[in-house]
Each structure stands twice: as structure tokens, then as C-alpha cells.
Amino acid sequence: MNQRPKSKSPPSSHHHQQQPYSNVKTLTLASKMARKSLIKPTLATVFLLLSCYALFITFLSPTDPLFDSREKLSNDLNFPGNSPPVKVYMYDLPRKFTYGVIESYAKARGGGDVKELKYPGNQHSAEWYLFDDLNREDRSGSPVIRVLDPELADLFYVPFFSSLSLVANPIRPGSVGVVGDEAPVYSDEEMQEGLIEWLEEQVYWKRKNGWDHVIICQDPNALYKVVDKVKNGVLLVSDFGRLGRDQASLVKDVILPYSHRIRTFDGDVGVQSRKSLLFFMGNRYRKEGGKIRDLLFQLLEKEKDVIIKHGAQSRESRREASQGMHTSKFCLHPAGDTPSACRLFDAIVSLCVPVIISDYIELPFEDVIDYRKIAVFVDSTSAVKPGYLIKLLRRVSTERILEFQLELKKVKRYFEYEDPNGTVNEIWRQVSLKLPLIKLMINRDKRLVKRDLPEPDCSCLCSNQSRIHNTL
Amino acid sequence: MNQRPKSKSPPSSHHHQQQPYSNVKTLTLASKMARKSLIKPTLATVFLLLSCYALFITFLSPTDPLFDSREKLSNDLNFPGNSPPVKVYMYDLPRKFTYGVIESYAKARGGGDVKELKYPGNQHSAEWYLFDDLNREDRSGSPVIRVLDPELADLFYVPFFSSLSLVANPIRPGSVGVVGDEAPVYSDEEMQEGLIEWLEEQVYWKRKNGWDHVIICQDPNALYKVVDKVKNGVLLVSDFGRLGRDQASLVKDVILPYSHRIRTFDGDVGVQSRKSLLFFMGNRYRKEGGKIRDLLFQLLEKEKDVIIKHGAQSRESRREASQGMHTSKFCLHPAGDTPSACRLFDAIVSLCVPVIISDYIELPFEDVIDYRKIAVFVDSTSAVKPGYLIKLLRRVSTERILEFQLELKKVKRYFEYEDPNGTVNEIWRQVSLKLPLIKLMINRDKRLVKRDLPEPDCSCLCSNQSRIHNTL
Structure with missing residues (x-):
């Protein structure tokens, strides 16, 4: 399969009959090339050889899935080329975990008509952008492929609006939590626990102990009550301020930018207008x-x-x-x-x-x-x-x-979360990069036998550079 | 740039003159296709169109560096597609660290004529295969690109034969270490220290604190004396038996297979002959x-x-x-x-x-x-x-x-280290996968300010699965 056509030396005979070509419409390109001068046959040869090579590369080379799909299926490896795009399955969560959170948010603020569901502008809206992105019909240009069959998935995305849920109820937990004389409007803690209950019933969650799940908790306090139960997954977070070292790390997780809350400056560089x-x-x-x-x-x-x-x-x-x-x-x-x-x-x-x-x-x-x-x-x-x-x-x-x-x-x-080539794509790219380590951990975990370990079984990347006072 | 030639419908006229083709040697392939029957002109058209398409894809498509180099240069990111192949620079080490080790090994065993330098067969010969691979003229099919200009490199490979060096002198350290009345044949420890001295003079070693260097020490004892000085790099190792948790990990390093020392079994699966x-x-x-x-x-x-x-x-x-x-x-x-x-x-x-x-x-x-x-x-x-x-x-x-x-x-x-699609390619692929984390650590290290840390600044991936007694 690695054979390539060897380049041949140009043909020794340059004689050819030109006229008959003109009628052969099927070879227009080659005939045009061959018609004009004596060196053209050589050009035509080169063209043909390049074509053969290109045909081979395009349609028969080993990276074509037609030819190595067996390999991929059996071993999940595309070797030696690049990795194929990562395939993401988005859970079809019960509505209360997605649109329902938006509704509750609106209701708690007296929004009567929630027909027009609009995710409220806030600094932790990555959960909306990622959800919306995976739901797009035309996903070309994305670093990940959305698959609708979980069996085909590399990773599983859990699109709970955990950050909005945290603030959906404007009344602080511990206080009365009621509007007028009604029952409590919304309980984020119940939602968190509900999510875990739901997840723990999913076969794909159990199958790999959650390692191949991607969970968003952009607000540093989102999912605070249950984060220990999802810590195997790739967490999409703002920082590690509320997370233990056994729960999150640069190696396992992805740091997200906040959505900027003020207008983008569209002007050019310069200091004149910056007094x-x-x-x-x-x-x-x-x-x-x-x-x-x-x-x-x-x-x-x-x-x-x-x-x-x-x-x-x-x-x-x-x-x-x-x-x-x-x-x-x-x-x-x-x-x-x-x-x-x-x-x-x-x-x-x-x-x-x-x-x-x-x-x-x-x-x-x-x-x-x-x-x-x-x-x-x-x-x-x-x-x-x-x-x-x-x-x-x-x-x-x-x-x-x-x-x-x-x-x-x-x-x-x-x-820029709204740039088609912006934050959302980059988040997915970052998530994709985790896949090899995730696969390693899944395979390794399943074959590890009982051992007496003096300390947790961790693989780390350590830094010892923090000596400077400023970077100017 | 993403336009592709549209496929045309077959030509309406199928008339053509067959005879004249036979003299046109320059179009042999196409003419052979066109000679035999009436449907052949259509086939030839299809061939030509496919060729054009293939030519376009092969030589002009947007993945061609000719067309997206500006992007790569300005931002080092190819977004949203896949990552480009990783570029590796192999140091031109002083000869004593490569071929010189083979010579010393041969001399210490009484090999007089070392004209025919042959790396001795042993279980830690990955260092030879990687060196040899990067020196190959035709490196097509490799997951990494060798660059000869260090400025272009993502990673730097240090091809010291550290495992052979460990055993080059058959006399154990501590004993006399001489052959007859001569001076000590070879000192691995001196070589290890010599390597560090040499490395520490290299501008690229200093520039990023060694993070982007790949160092092979496949024998668990190779480089034992200096491993602390190269621990920032990607270490190519057999296991972590002799390495501390601050020196090596699954996250930072690559586990290599030993070279098998017995004959590959070429037969089929079965238990008849396995008594x-x-x-x-x-x-x-x-x-x-x-x-x-x-x-x-x-x-x-x-x-x-x-x-x-x-x-x-x-x-x-x-x-x-x-x-x-x-x-x-x-x-x-x-x-x-x-x-x-x-x-x-x-x-x-x-x-x-x-x-x-x-x-x-x-x-x-x-x-x-x-x-x-x-x-x-x-x-x-x-x-x-x-x-x-x-x-x-x-x-x-x-x-x-x-x-x-x-x-x-x-x-x-x-x-199989000698399989063109075998161990060597997979090692390079594994090394390539480290690049994003390496880049992150390099960028992060340089901007970290002085902090009081209660414990080392590590990012970890932890497992807590070791409860089974056997995997059957």
C-alpha cells in the first residue's frame, strides 16, 4: 500500500500526429497541452505522471478511510498521520437541565412569558455557546464532530447549564427562598443532585467511570455540591479556586475564558486616544x-x-x-x-x-x-x-x-465566543487534545491490579519557576 | 481556495478515431484506456477529471504550507483543523556520544576493527532506531518532520546512546576498570556528565529550560547520575522504576517497548502447536x-x-x-x-x-x-x-x-522496531502528543510570579482504581 508510481524518464520518441487529437473531445486537456509544440508531449507525460501520483495520493493513499477503516475500527489508531477529528456525543438531557434553567431564571425574575427562550447575558455563558454550537446544523470548520450515536463517540458532553443554575434563583440559599407565599422558586442544589442521579443511570457514564465525559462548570462555584462525583471527567472551568488538586488540573481540564461583558474595541492600536x-x-x-x-x-x-x-x-x-x-x-x-x-x-x-x-x-x-x-x-x-x-x-x-x-x-x-473561528472552536480543540490521556487512563485503570500505594497514584507535570516579581 | 472543479456530464459525442493513438507514446495510459471500446472515452474523461481534482487536492489544497504559512507563522496555530506535524531537530552531538559509544563498546570487547560500525543487538536499542530513523533520507510516512534549522523546531532530540553507554564497559564501576595494563576503557558516568556540560552550553537548551527537549534513557539505569538535570524534558523510558515522581510521569514522558530479543512467530493463531x-x-x-x-x-x-x-x-x-x-x-x-x-x-x-x-x-x-x-x-x-x-x-x-x-x-x-509502520513511528506520535502540554508549561513558567506555595506546583492526573486481583 505504500508503493508509489516511480517517475519514468521522458519517452525517447517525440514524434506524434497532431491532427487527430482535435476530434477527441474526451481528452481535451491533454490534447491542448500536446498540440502546440514539440516539447508538449513531455509536458503531457509529466502531467499524466503527476496525475497518476495525485490520483494515488488522493484516492488510494493509506490515510483514505476506504482503505484503512478496518485498522481504525480494530485499533482506533490512524498511524502514522494525524489524529482524526474527535467525535463528541451530546447528551439529550431532560429539558429541566438546559432550557428549563433559562425558564426558571426568567420566572424567578418575574418574566411571565418565557416563550422566547433567551439565555441571559452573563460572564459564564460558555455553557450556552457550546450547547448552541453542537446544535448547529452546519458544523463545518469545527475541530470536533458531533455524533448522534453514542457508540461512535470518543467523548460525551453533558450540557447542563450549571452556571446559570447557580444564579437562577436570586434568593440566596438559606434564606426563605420563596416568592410571595409560594414554594421555593428553584433549587440549584437539587438540580446538581438530580444531574448526578440522571448521569449515574447512563450506561456510557458507568462504562468508563466518567473519564470520557466533558462537564462544564464555568462559574467557580457551579456544581460545588457534586464536583467530587464528576471529577474524573474533563471539567471546563474558569480557574481552580474552588477545586482540590485531586479534582481538577491543567492536565485533565480546560480553562475557559469568561465572556467579555463590555464592548469590543474596534479601533486600531495607538495611545493617542488612551489618556x-x-x-x-x-x-x-x-x-x-x-x-x-x-x-x-x-x-x-x-x-x-x-x-x-x-x-x-x-x-x-x-x-x-x-x-x-x-x-x-x-x-x-x-x-x-x-x-x-x-x-x-x-x-x-x-x-x-x-x-x-x-x-x-x-x-x-x-x-x-x-x-x-x-x-x-x-x-x-x-x-x-x-x-x-x-x-x-x-x-x-x-x-x-x-x-x-x-x-x-x-x-x-x-x-470572542461569537466569532466562528473564536473561543468555541478553541475550547473544542483543547478538549480534543485531552483524548489520548483520557484513553490511556481508561485503559490503564481497567487493568490495574490491587496494590499497596503509599500515596495517590498520580501522574504529574510540575513547575518550579516562580521567582520573578513582574514580567516587564 | 476551497473551490473544487465541478464534475461535468460525459461528453455527448462518443465518436473518436482510434488508430492515431497507437503512435502517441506520451499518452500511453490514457490511450490504452481509450482504445478498447466505445465507453472508454467516458472513462478517460472521468480519469482526467479525477486527475484534475487529485492534482488540485494534492498540490493546491489549503493544507499546503504554501497557502497557510502566514497563519502558522503569525500565530503558531492551525485552527480549527488538526495540528500540523511536529518538527523535530536532532542535535549533531559530538561523535563520542553516538558512534563513539558503539566503538567503545566494540573496543572494550576486543573488537579491533571498528570500521564496520554496527549497533550491537540488545533490548534497549530504541536509541539506535530513533537515531537511524531521523537520519533516513526518505522520511515520508513519519508522524514527525525532521528540520535542520533549530529555529524551526518544536522539539529537540538528544540522540546520546545512553543505554549502550551504560554497558559499554563490561567491567563494573568500582572495580579496576582496565584492560590489561591500560587506562580505564570507558566511563559512562563521565559521558553522562559530559553530555550535560555540552547541553548546558546550547542556546536552545537554555531558552526553554529543557522543556522542549526529548531525551532517551531506555535502560532504567541510563543517565542515572544526571537525570535530575534533564527531568524537564520528555524522557523516553522503559518504566519509572528508578525515577522519582518529580522526575518522570505518564503525563510528561513516553514509555517505550523493549526491542524483542527472540524470533517473531510468523504462524497463525491456534493452540494445536502450543502444548x-x-x-x-x-x-x-x-x-x-x-x-x-x-x-x-x-x-x-x-x-x-x-x-x-x-x-x-x-x-x-x-x-x-x-x-x-x-x-x-x-x-x-x-x-x-x-x-x-x-x-x-x-x-x-x-x-x-x-x-x-x-x-x-x-x-x-x-x-x-x-x-x-x-x-x-x-x-x-x-x-x-x-x-x-x-x-x-x-x-x-x-x-x-x-x-x-x-x-x-x-x-x-x-x-516491531524494524516495521516501517511500527514502533518508531508510534514513539514519534506519542512524543508529538506531548507538544501542547509542553508549550503550555513553557508559556506558564515564564509568566509565573513569586508565590508562597505549600507544596510543589504540579498538575496531575490521578487514578484510584486498583481493586481487582486479575483481569480474567
């Missing part, structure tokens, strides 16, 4: 790593070309933040309750160079994006030293800022 | 996990259809082992000094179902090979219970054995 040095607008008071925010407010709020404001999520503050991010050179990204926040992605689409002060942040798609080229990282300890941060940023030349902006422009599409 | 139930030949006394061997000898040496023999490496014992493995249903694979040994791979190419008693074994290519289909796993504790193992194996039906053998036949090529 402020640094911009931040957001909640001044946060828990844990986010406590640094208040310290930064104290340090920065009196600097002249720095805009730093307390503000909550609202349409008006988003408008104001758009304005601020589009007219500043740098945008501050301090940790929130967990290391990640949507502000980083707002800054990126604003071409406002992010200044990341979040020591434990994990970043989306870091195999293809070198964040040092688009952002400045400063460690928390240094950042709260009086004068340190502002001095550092003032030293950055305009040329350097333009370089950052050019790079931001290049990678912007990775953070 | 013995179980075969083992090898060293009865080993260290650590290998202590189980003596216990198994005691249990099994009196069973009537079991052949279990003490034997050391020699041409004669290899012949005897071939004979034994080709005529037994099962072949025992107990742990050696480390969990792996070449015997497993001898059994596989013998279609003799391996019985693996090595609780901590790691297996090559486990993402694509489900070893439960080709081998029996028994935990050590159960295996040494009197009667347990032999009763287990006697219960296996002929049908089941034939199933095992059929699967063994299917995966055999993965263990």
Missing part, C-alpha cells in the same frame, strides 16, 4: 485573594492619570467600563474571590494591556497564547508596595505598549 | 519487585505442563526461549529489578499470551492499546498463593486464548 495610564472598575471588597483590591484602591485612587472606581454589575457600569477601558493604556486585573475574573477578557478585547495581580491565576489556551506578550504580571507582594506598580507602568515606553496592543489584536478572536 | 500451558525462562533471582520470581519458581516448577527455567542472556537461551514461547499458550512476565522487562515484548511477538505479574508496570502506547485484550494481569499477592495462578490459567477456554492471539496479531507491529 489614562491605568483603569479599574469593579467590586472593591472581595474575599480571599481578592482582599488585595482594597489595598490597591488605597494606593492608587489618588494617582492623577489612574481611574479606579468601585462599581457593581449593571448596564450603566458596563457602559462606563467600556469607555474607561477603551481610553486607558493599562487595565488592572486583581484577583477576585477566586483568581480569575471577566475583567481580564474585557481588557483584552479593549486592547487595554492587562496588569494581572493574581498570583494563582490560570489562563485559557496557554499552549497557544504567550500571555507575557499581551499582559503584565506583577506579584501581589510587590504590587502593594507604595509606588511600585505605578512607577513600573510609567516606565513602559509607547513602543512597548504598541507591541502589546498588536499582540492583543492577534489573539483577540480567542476571546 | 505447554505456561512458559518462563529468565533470571530466577532479581532484586526488589523481582523477588517474586523465586517464589513463582517454587510454586510452578513441578506443574506438569509448565516450563519454568533459570537462564541468562545468550544466543543459545534466546533460541530455546523462542522455541518455548512459540509452543506455549501463556508466557509469564514477572517483574524484574524494575517493573518492566523485555520478556513481555518477546511474548507479544510470539503470540504467547503474557501473564503479567508486576503490580507497578507501565505499558507502552496504552492510549491505543487495551492490554486487557492481549494479556492477563494478576496481582502479586494472589499470584503467590499456592494453586491460584495455575487454576486461573487452566480455566481459560481455547476460544478465549484465540481471542487473545487475534488481538496480539493486531497490535504486534507496535512492538
